Amino acid sequence: xxxxxxxxxxxxxxxxxxxxxxxxxxxxxxxxxxxxxxxxxxxxxxxxxxxxxxxxxxxxxxxxxxxxxxxxxxxxxxxxxxxxxxxxxxxxxxxxxxxxxxxxxxxxxxxxxxxxxxxxxxxxxxxxxxxxxxxxxxxxxxxxxxxxxxxxxxxxxxxxxxxxxxxxxxxxxxxxxxxxxxxxxxxxxxxxxxxxxxxxxxxxxxxxxxxxxxxxxxxxxxxxxxxxxxxxxxxxxxxxxxxxxxxxxxxxxxxxxxx
Amino acid sequence: xxxxxxxxxxxxxxxxxxxxxxxxxxxxxxxxxxxxxxxxxxxxxxxxxxxxxxxxxxxxxxxxxxxxxxxxxxxxxxxxxxxxxxxxxxxxxxxxxxxxxxxxxxxxxxxxxxxxxxxxxxxxxxxxxxxxxxxxxxxxxxxxxxxxxxxxxxxxxxxxxxxxxxxxxxxxxxxxxxxxxxxxxxxxxxxxxxxxxxxxxxxxxxxxxxxxxxxxxxxxxxxxxxxxxxxxx
Numbered sequence: 443x444x445x446x447x448x449x450x451x452x453x454x455x456x457x458x459x460x461x462x463x464x465x466x467x468x469x470x471x472x473x474x475x476x477x478x479x480x481x482x483x484x485x486x487x488x489x490x491x492x493x494x495x496x497x498x499x500x501x502x503x504x505x506x507x508x509x510x511x512x513x514x515x516x517x518x519x520x521x522x523x524x525x526x527x528x529x530x531x532x533x534x535x536x537x538x539x540x541x542x543x544x545x546x547x548x549x550x551x552x553x554x555x556x557x558x559x560x561x562x563x564x565x566x567x568x569x570x571x572x573x574x575x576x577x578x579x580x581x582x583x584x585x586x587x588x589x590x591x592x593x594x595x596x597x598x599x600x601x602x603x604x605x606x607x608x609x610x611x612x613x614x615x616x617x618x619x620x621x622x623x624x625x626x627x628x629x630x631x632x633x634x635x636x637x638x639x640x641x642x643x644x645x646x647x648x649x650x651x652x653x654x655x656x657x658x659x660x661x662x663x664x665x666x667x668x669x670x671x672x673x674x675x676x677x678x679x680x681x682x683x684x685x686x687x688x689x690x691x692x693x694x695x696x697x698x699x700x701x
Numbered sequence: 702x703x704x705x706x707x708x709x710x711x712x713x714x715x716x717x718x719x720x721x722x723x724x725x726x727x728x729x730x731x732x733x734x735x736x737x738x739x740x741x742x743x744x745x746x747x748x749x750x751x752x753x754x755x756x757x758x759x760x761x762x763x764x765x766x767x768x769x770x771x772x773x774x775x776x777x778x779x780x781x782x783x784x785x786x787x788x789x790x791x792x793x794x795x796x797x798x799x800x801x802x803x804x805x806x807x808x809x810x811x812x813x814x815x816x817x818x819x820x821x822x823x824x825x826x827x828x829x830x831x832x833x834x835x836x837x838x839x840x841x842x843x844x845x846x847x848x849x850x851x852x853x854x855x856x857x858x859x860x861x862x863x864x865x866x867x868x869x870x871x872x873x874x875x876x877x878x879x880x881x882x883x884x885x886x887x888x889x890x891x892x893x894x895x896x897x898x899x900x901x902x903x904x905x906x907x908x909x910x911x912x913x914x915x916x917x918x919x920x921x922x923x924x925x926x927x928x929x930x931x932x933x934x
Contacts, residue, residue, distance in 0.1 A: 657777050684779050686916030696779040698708050 447471040448648040454509035464490040466672040479663035483701040486669040496537040538611030542623040544603035546595040581609035582639040601632025626654040660684040725761040726840040732803035737829040740810040748810035758800035765793040788909040802895040821871040828864035832899045851910035855921040861900040
């Protein structure tokens with residue numbers, strides 16, 4: 443069977459131990475093989491929502507998460523992301539994440555890419571090399587680094603480091619890629635390369651992106667969700683959201699009237 | 702110190718652009734008004750001035766277009782701002798075409814020269830006044846983003862159509878009764894046709910106003926519906 447939604451969240455509520463709610467009753471579906479963008483002013487719950495999807499909130503001071511968050515596989519089966527007994531490492535292999543600042547490991551470019559695979563038990567050199575070339579190509583970095591895979595990753599430019607982080611996530615062949623402002627520190631050319639690679643990647647992956655600007659949201663979004671103060675205000679196809687938003691708060695935000 | 706709105710530059714630029722659209726609209730209204738009067742008075746030198754004056758309307762069109770494109774590039778407008786700028790591009794183009802109709806009327810006036818005009822010419826200034834009035838109110842509705850006004854203005858196109866049909870029939874009578882009138886009648890028919898097209902383009906402007914306000918693209922030009930109303934399909 444073919445699935446339409448990769449992730450289904452219903453009535454998701456996340457409350458910190460001091461009683462503040464970061465997510466208030468979020469119900470939204472993430473369609474498979476597309477880019478879903480979550481945008482809105484700071485403190486709206488965008489990153490929190492992303493972190494729920496691969497359980498990074500386990501590390502934060504979170505008291506309660508309630509509601510439903512299901513991750514579907516191609517077969518139509520799903521796992522409950524919020525299940526306390528879930529193997530979180532296995533979840534994070536299926537749902538990869540890239541952060542705003544590139545976090546490269548103090549190793550060579552090659553080792554940055556093979557690190558996760560080796561932990562996962564892959565030893566065969568041909569398989570490792572195949573994963574390196576594939577993931578670097580997918581992140582639009584292969585041509586720039588193919589002749590210096592053993593150089594320290596720290597020597598790459600900021601834009602290259604961020605694409606290396608994307609490649610590192612892709613090396614593990616996740617099903618979903620979560621990106622939290624992945625181009626916020628990059629120049630326009632590097633940003634363009636990352637955005638272009640996302641358009642290619644969505645053919646094989648499901649992408650959830652928190653963009654660093656409304657303009658990036660508009661460029662990248664197949665679907666766009668506007669988050670404000672923990673609430674999902676509006677969720678619509680990108681080509682409708684940025685020309686004819688239906689909710690006044692959304693229009694005011696994307697027209698720059700607040701935020 | 703007063704706080705600075707992040708939209709200050711964009712808001713001011715949009716206001717200035719709308720003012721320029723009004724200026725272009727005034728040029729078009731003057732050109733239409735003067736063109737039908739030059740025709741009625743057979744004032745050939747005035748007609749030539751109108752004919753040449755169309756260049757200024759075109760120039761204004763290019764200026765507005767350039768400013769819109771600059772604003773899109775520099776301000777990255779979204780939602781209603783984006784719809785408004787897209788609508789300004791459309792409206793300035795419609796105005797430019799209406800200017801061409803005024804120029805066309807001026808050209809006909811020059812061509813007719815001193816030849817006697819046929820009687821139906823008497824209805825032409827009144828027909829032009831309806832068109833100019835529709836245009837005037839459409840531009841006001843545009844500046845005020847008044848979708849209700851924009852929805853009602855195209856109904857007045859019926860008056861323009863009535864004028865056109867009446868002039869058409871009168872000119873046909875002239876042609877049938879005396880074929881030597883055919884040339885002169887044809888000239889006036891073109892004039893009436895030009896005015897009828899002005900009203901159609903005002904309807905296009907009204908469609909854009911609704912689009913700016915609601916995001917909905919509405920077809921208000923009912924010419925086709927009327928023409929084919931009796932057809933089985």
